[in-house]
Amino acid sequence: MSYKSLLVHLDTSQAAERRLEFAFRLAQRFDAHLNALLTLTRPETGSFYVMAGAAEFIAEHERIARERRESLERAFKATAARTGVTGDWRVSTEYPNDVAPDAARFADLVIAGQFDPNDPESFVANQFLEHLLLEAGRPVLVVPYVGTFASIGTHVVLAWDQSREAARAAADAIPFLAAAKKTTIITLGEQGGEPLGSRLPGTDIGAVIARHGATVDIDERPSVPAAAVGDALLSRAADLGADLIVMGCYGHARWRELVLGGASRTVLKSMTMPVLMSH
Structure with a gap:
């Protein structure tokens, strides 16, 4: 692919x-x-x-x-x-x-x-x-409007919460993930659809990505309030030295405007590296 x-x-x-x-x-x-x-x-x-x-x-x-x-x-x-x-x-x-x-x-x-x-x-x-x-x-x-980004996708951070949007983003980013030297799957907050304590969150999607040749680490982060997810993701990606974030984009129509989820809004406003988003 x-x-x-x-x-x-x-x-x-x-x-x-x-x-x-x-x-x-x-x-x-x-x-x-x-x-x-x-x-x-x-x-x-x-x-x-x-x-x-x-x-x-x-x-x-x-x-x-x-x-x-x-x-x-x-x-x-x-x-x-x-x-x-x-x-x-x-x-x-x-x-x-x-x-x-x-x-x-x-x-x-x-x-x-x-x-x-x-x-x-x-x-x-x-x-x-x-x-x-x-x-x-x-x-x-x-x-981002600041920076030149001569290299991208050497270390990719994938934000994972088992949602439809996150799954779509992971699939859409396979060409980057397969070529990256390292992919870190970051889990934040509750993992819907997976029994608590059954396994490390992100394990299953990590296996899927690894079958494409990706080198995968899982970084399980402490739960944070929904309003702080975007900032926590950006901060952790910077700490890891990542050069690309992959994440689902949440949003819906409300009356006359389109409304993005809080994490999506935060990342789009404060991003310091390229971000691949899928809805």
Whole structure:
């Protein structure tokens, strides 16, 4: 099993070009085809028409978008030529929460960026990552906005709680887990569906992963309150020197918004290494 079709989502943020370079490294690693999707959004003029300087703001936004679009396209074509990676470049002005999940369904792995609160250009659409994670039906590898991550997947941490989402994430991450020098399965909190004390939590999924050639350790952590699971996972992964976290993404629709579970929200906000999430 391998990833043969990758999709990288791009925006006009400062981190976008590093994300593109990251995607090309993965495409080389897995000998995969790489599609790049750049989504462009335009401010709703109706929200600004009474504000002084609105026209100048919109013009500046469009200038930045045009320059970064051209820069990213040049980088994509130049890197494809240099590396021999096959791929397609696409720019869309459609609503990102519609077009990105649709495009993601034709990829084995989707690469997206963490929101940077200090860079307005990293805002793609309202709840963009939530829509992508919950609607794509594909694993999403979220890349932090800080860092270059020249290597990934040398030491993988798999968050395990026996849920459907965690099982999906473990299966989706097999190409990383099988190639890693080490995979640490971290168990936090109660393990549903397994009698208490019957065996070390994580043993069964560890055996499944090991059959793919993975080297597996199990790290049973003390139970923590649900609200602290995300922080505990990030802290332990950092202590272990991991360079990739694999976890299930929990979420549901509630009235007009999508709601992620507490651990998923925490990790997406505070991550310092790439995180592969599956729903």
